[in-house]
Amino acid sequence: MSQQMFALSFGLAAMLAAADIAHGAPQCDSRDAVTALLADRYGETRRSVGIAGQAAVMELFASDETGTWSITMTMPDGMMCLMASGSNYEVVTEELPAKGDPA
Numbered sequence: 158m159s160q161q162m163f164a165l166s167f168g169l170a171a172m173l174a175a176a177d178i179a180h181g182a183p184q185c186d187s188r189d190a191v192t193a194l195l196a197d198r199y200g201e202t203r204r205s206v207g208i209a210g211q212a213a214v215m216e217l218f219a220s221d222e223t224g225t226w227s228i229t230m231t232m233p234d235g236m237m238c239l240m241a242s243g244s245n246y247e248v249v250t251e252e253l254p255a256k257g258d259p260a
Contacts, residue, residue, distance in 0.1 A: 185238040219246040
């Protein structure tokens with residue numbers, strides 16, 4: 158059992174490291190400062206937005222030229238935090254599978 162827990166812990170740590178959180182920049186700052194950083198340093202623009210929980214706003218920024226992407230969370234006080242980032246961004250549009258019996 159302890160070997161399984163070690164393996165799971167190691168796998169989670171590897172996934173977090175692979176996400177390259179925050180491009181090495183400060184994790185939280187004003188929204189203006191974070192969006193300027195993403196635009197100036199990585200050429201990223203906002204691609205999607207959604208509500209997270211009761212009050213936070215999640216945004217995905219990405220660059221077609223560099224392939225980098227960043228996920229941010231903005232809190233009600235205006236602070237924006239970089240949650241995750243990575244490379245090889247690609248736009249994918251998929252249709253939902255048909256509902257019902259696949260007969």
